[in-house]
Amino acid sequence: MTALVLLEIENGAVRQASRSAVAAASAFGSVDVLVLGAGAEAAARLPGVARVRHAESLSDSIAESASALLASIAAEYTHIISAATANGKNILPRLAGLLDVQPIPDVIAIQDADTFVRPIYAGNALATVRSSDNIKVLTVRGANFDPVASEGGSASIEAIALDTSATIPSVEEISVNLSTSERPELESARVVLSGGRGLKDAANFKLLDPIADKLGAAIGASRAAVDSGFAPNEMQVGQTGKIVAPELYVAVGLSGAIQHLAGMKDSRVIVAINIDPEAPIFRVADYGLVADLFTVLPELEQAL
Amino acid sequence: MKILVPIKRVVDYNVKVRVAADGSGVDTQGVKMSMNPFDEIAVEEGIRLRESGAAKEVVVVTIGAQAAQDVLRTAMAMGADRAILVKTDDTLEPRAVANALKAVIERENPSIVSMGKQAIDDDMNATGQILAAKLNWPQATFASKVVVNGDKAEVTREIDGGTATFAVPLPAIITADLRLNEPRYASLPNIMKARKKPLETIELESLGVDTASRLTTISVAEPAERQAGVMVSSVAELVEKLKTEAKVI
Ligand SMILES: Cc1cc2nc3c(=O)[nH]c(=O)nc-3n(C[C@H](O)[C@H](O)[C@H](O)COP(=O)(O)OP(=O)(O)OC[C@H]3O[C@@H](n4cnc5c(N)ncnc54)[C@H](O)[C@@H]3O)c2cc1C
Ligand SMILES: Cc1cc2nc3c(=O)[nH]c(=O)nc-3n(C[C@H](O)[C@H](O)[C@H](O)COP(=O)(O)OP(=O)(O)OC[C@H]3O[C@@H](n4cnc5c(N)ncnc54)[C@H](O)[C@@H]3O)c2cc1C
Numbered sequence: 378m379t380a381l382v383l384l385e386i387e388n389g390a391v392r393q394a395s396r397s398a399v400a401a402a403s404a405f406g407s408v409d410v411l412v413l414g415a416g417a418e419a420a421a422r423l424p425g426v427a428r429v430r431h432a433e434s435l436s437d438s439i440a441e442s443a444s445a446l447l448a449s450i451a452a453e454y455t456h457i458i459s460a461a462t463a464n465g466k467n468i469l470p471r472l473a474g475l476l477d478v479q480p481i482p483d484v485i486a487i488q489d490a491d492t493f494v495r496p497i498y499a500g501n502a503l504a505t506v507r508s509s510d511n512i513k514v515l516t517v518r519g520a521n522f523d524p525v526a527s528e529g530g531s532a533s534i535e536a537i538a539l540d541t542s543a544t545i546p547s548v549e550e551i552s553v554n555l556s557t558s559e560r561p562e563l564e565s566a567r568v569v570l571s572g573g574r575g576l577k578d579a580a581n582f583k584l585l586d587p588i589a590d591k592l593g594a595a596i597g598a599s600r601a602a603v604d605s606g607f608a609p610n611e612m613q614v615g616q617t618g619k620i621v622a623p624e625l626y627v628a629v630g631l632s633g634a635i636q637h638l639a640g641m642k643d644s645r646v647i648v649a650i651n652i653d654p655e656a657p658i659f660r661v662a663d664y665g666l667v668a669d670l671f672t673v674l675p676e677l678e679q680a681l
Numbered sequence: 682m683k684i685l686v687p688i689k690r691v692v693d694y695n696v697k698v699r700v701a702a703d704g705s706g707v708d709t710q711g712v713k714m715s716m717n718p719f720d721e722i723a724v725e726e727g728i729r730l731r732e733s734g735a736a737k738e739v740v741v742v743t744i745g746a747q748a749a750q751d752v753l754r755t756a757m758a759m760g761a762d763r764a765i766l767v768k769t770d771d772t773l774e775p776r777a778v779a780n781a782l783k784a785v786i787e788r789e790n791p792s793i794v795s796m797g798k799q800a801i802d803d804d805m806n807a808t809g810q811i812l813a814a815k816l817n818w819p820q821a822t823f824a825s826k827v828v829v830n831g832d833k834a835e836v837t838r839e840i841d842g843g844t845a846t847f848a849v850p851l852p853a854i855i856t857a858d859l860r861l862n863e864p865r866y867a868s869l870p871n872i873m874k875a876r877k878k879p880l881e882t883i884e885l886e887s888l889g890v891d892t893a894s895r896l897t898t899i900s901v902a903e904p905a906e907r908q909a910g911v912m913v914s915s916v917a918e919l920v921e922k923l924k925t926e927a928k929v930i
Contacts, residue, residue, distance in 0.1 A: 438845060440810070441819055463840045467822050470775070470807035474814025479776040479895035480807050492899065497803050498698045502707050505899040546819035548849050551835065555843040568929070592930060600859065610825070610860060611843055616804070617859055619841075625929040635697060642907065646927045648919065663910035663927065666919055676916040681930070 378406035378490065379427075380456040383447065385437060385464055386416030391423060393565040394460035396524035399423055401517045403525075404487045405456045410532075411447065413437045417534045424529040430537050437464045438553075441546045444471040446539045451476055451512055455490065461516035461620075469516050478510035485521040499616040499639035519564055520622035520643060556609045558596075563612065566595035568625045571614055571641070574601040575630020575651065575670055582607040584674045585629065591681040597621065597641075599631040615640035630670045633658025682736045682829075682851075684727040685791035687782055688720035688756055690749040691802040704900045707802075716752040719797025721759075722857040725864040726827060727795045728760040735829040738762050740789060744781050746770050750880065757875035758867030764878070769885035769892075775805050777892035779812040784888040786816065791852065793834065798823050798856040809856040819853045825860040 380402040384395040402408045409428045412420045417431040430450065435442050447468070451457060457472065459465035461483050473480035485503070486494035492507045493515065539545075563569065570589045576582045582602065589596050598608035600615060614621055616639035626644035631637060633649070633656055641647070642661050649662035650673050659665040666673065692698055693713040701708050716724075727739040741756040743749045744767040753764035767781055786794065799806035813820035821827075821836035825844060828835040829851075837846045839858050849855075867875070885892065913919045923930045 438840070440822070444814065463823065463838075466806050467810065467820075470810035471814045471820060473776070473807065474779065474811035477776070477815075479774050480805075480811070481896065482805055482807055496904070497901070498692070498707060499801065499804065500904060501698050502700050502901050503904050504901045506896045507899055508896055510895050544817065546817065546850065546853075548819045548821075548847050551846045551848055553840075553843070553845040604860070609843065610839055611841060616801070617799070625923070625927075636694070642904075646923070646929050647907075647910070648923070659912075660909065661907045663908075664919055664922055665910060665912045666914075666916070667912065673916055677920070680916050680920045 378455040379453065380405040380408050380458055381450070381454040382408060382410045383437070383457070383459040383465065383468065384410050384412050384416070384420050385460065385462060386412060386414065386419060389416060389419060391416070391419050391527060392460065393524050393562065394462050394519035396423065396527065397519035397522040398458050398460045398517050399425065399525045401484070401487060401522040402456065402458050405490055413443055419527070421532040421534050422528050422530050423532070424525050426530050426532040429532050429534045431534055432537050432539065435539060437468065438550055439548055440468045440471045441548055442539055443468045444475055445543060445545050446537070447472045448475040449540060450537065454512060456513045456515065458515050458517060461518050465516045469514050473514040476512055476514065478512055478514055479508065481506065481508060481513060481515040484515050484517045499635050500642065501635065518620055520620055556611055560589060561593065561595045563595045563597055563614070563619050564621055566623055568592045568594035569597050569621050569623045569641070569644070570594040570627045570629065571597035571599065571631060572602055572607065572629050573599040573631020574605060576602065576607060579607045587678050588674065588681065591678070599637050602631070628658050628662070629674070631658060632656045633661065682792040683738045683740060683789065684730060684736045684793045684795055685786060685789055686720070686724050686727045686739060686741045686756065686761065687794065687796045688724065688741050688743050688752055689717045689797070689800045690714050690743060690745055690752045691717045691800055694718055694801055700901050700903045704902060706898065706901050716755055717797050717800045719799060719857050719859070721864040722859065722861050723795040723797050724756045724759055724761060725862045726857060729862065730793070730829060736793070740765065740791070742767065742782070742785055744769060744773060744778055744885065753880055754875050755867065757878045758872040759865055760871070762878065764880045766880065766882045767885050767888065768882050771892070773892055774894055774896055775808040775811055776895060778808050779815055780890040780892060781885060781888055782812050783815050784890050793851060794854045796854065796856055798858055809854050813854040819849045820856070821847055821849045821853060822856045823858045824855050825858050827855060827861070
């Protein structure tokens with residue numbers, strides 16, 4: 378059996394979530410990877426990769442062409458996998474549609490070649506499902522699979538291209554608006570400091586910055602904080618935001634709605650700071666502090 | 682221009698579901714059901730496009746049991762013009778839902794299919810993309826802004842590092858993210874009016890599409906419960922515990 382992993386490259390390096398997907402794929406046997414655009418050399422250095430298939434002229438932000446290319450080589454594989462990132466969730470289900478198979482999104486554990494565990498109802502239940510499709514199309518949650526290293530392998534690189542005789546809808550990227558941050562990536566940070574509506578406004582949200590600096594933490598946010606304009610949307614943690622599982626998660630002034638818990642309750646240690654002793658976040662917290670965040674945050678900055 | 686909005690009836694997002702004792706699934710008996718929150722946003726977007734003059738008609742469709750009529754009525758109370766119930770007592774996977782929706786689309790010929798990015802019961806996040814592939818239509822998933830310009834839509838999508846804007850030729854599938862809009866509440870007079878709007882029922886079998894399952898659910902389990910932690914009384918105590926007990930800082 379051979380699995381194919383669609384990789385995502387960022388600043389010349391393979392994203393950590395993609396390296397987790399390669400680790401997951403190794404459960405199925407030999408692993409090939411597909412790189413769209415630049416980055417084939419970085420992919421070739423991943424340990425455990427047999428072959429890099431490289432389509433330099435394609436982009437992973439266009440699902441229509443990416444899925445068409447994947448479909449053209451799918452018959453060589455038993456499993457086609459990507460990380461459950463925005464691009465993965467955009468492209469892989471479309472591939473499944475082209476192959477007429479039922480995709481298996483957000484896999485958190487692999488039992489055997491056909492059997493997978495995935496969360497449903499915002500993680501309030503875990504379903505074990507068995508697929509009867511010939512080709513399994515799955516996205517995997519990075520936090521649940523230890524990533525392979527970035528260096529150590531020496532795979533061969535082989536160019537492939539999209540058959541231009543096929544009619545593919547012509548979607549065009551007009552502009553991209555990326556938030557720049559010097560902080561670690563949310564999904565791979567060892568410490569995440571998250572703020573909620575309790576911070577009251579965007580200026581106060583910055584109270585998290587000096588503490589994040591001291592802890593080397595990434596900053597996250599609840600949806601309410603994002604909707605209120607305290608933080609950009611890509612900082613949202615939860616059912617419909619990012620899924621994180623750091624060593625330490627510090628929740629400041631957020632209540633712990635089930636949709637938020639869905640994105641962080643697998644963190645190793647959870648700290649909650651909230652003025653309301655009844656806040657649901659305390660039910661998942663290892664350490665809870667009932668106090669006003671406006672007094673706690675300056676004290677915490679001092680104490681670290 | 683016509684807009685079709687597929688909507689799903691799901692366990693209300695405020696309900697904390699329980700896994701059935703025999704592990705066969707989730708207890709939905711007597712639990713409050715509602716329109717999937719992302720679908721409310723997709724309905725709202727359709728209505729706004731009609732109100733702006735970009736579209737003429739908003740048609741909502743659900744594939745489900747007779748009881749799913751209530752979400753169709755809710756959507757019509759929000760402002761959708763008419764509704765279609767594709768009736769089945771089976772629970773369908775996204776692949777099967779997409780096959781059924783494709784048949785409805787071939788009948789209705791909409792220019793835009795506006796749907797939720799994911800259903801909050803199964804969290805599949807797949808139906809729109811599968812449907813787009815089967816129709817060979819372009820897709821704009823996780824939309825946070827939609828502007829229709831003649832035969833194109835300009836859609837801003839949420840991506841991991843921020844947002845990106847795409848020009849998408851119509852007809853297209855657009856899947857709604859949370860920030861696309863704020864769905865309106867249906868007023869009482871509109872709820873009354875919605876009772877008189879047309880609701881057509883089609884038997885799923887009559888569409889003649891493949892709706893077989895490819896996934897079998899072996900078991901459904903509760904996730905591991907976290908141990909209740911301790912409360913600390915000061916920042917000093919918290920920092921001390923994180924250093925010496927949890928050893929995370
Ligand atoms: C379909 C759907 C998907 C969703 N997806 C997500 C998601 O992915 N992520 C997400 O986070 N949410 C999501 N939500 C929203 C979620 O339901 C909650 O509304 C949201 O998480 C609440 O954010 P919050 O905790 O910041 O705000 P609130 O619930 O308003 O909580 C604020 C907290 O701050 C505390 N507080 C106030 N002042 C202080 C102070 N001075 N000091 C200390 N504490 C203080 C309060 O006691 C309160 O507990 C989703 C909702 C829906 C319907
Ligand atoms: C515990 C459990 C066990 C299950 N076991 C099985 C099983 O063995 N076999 C089986 O076939 N199914 C089973 N299901 C159900 C089935 O998997 C889901 O209902 C199906 O996958 C649909 O996924 P989704 O709605 O999350 O799709 P998503 O892709 O998340 O939905 C995206 C969008 O598609 C549209 N949409 C989705 N469904 C409909 C609909 N019915 N009508 C109109 N629009 C719709 C909506 O716009 C929605 O926002 C099971 C479900 C559970 C919870």
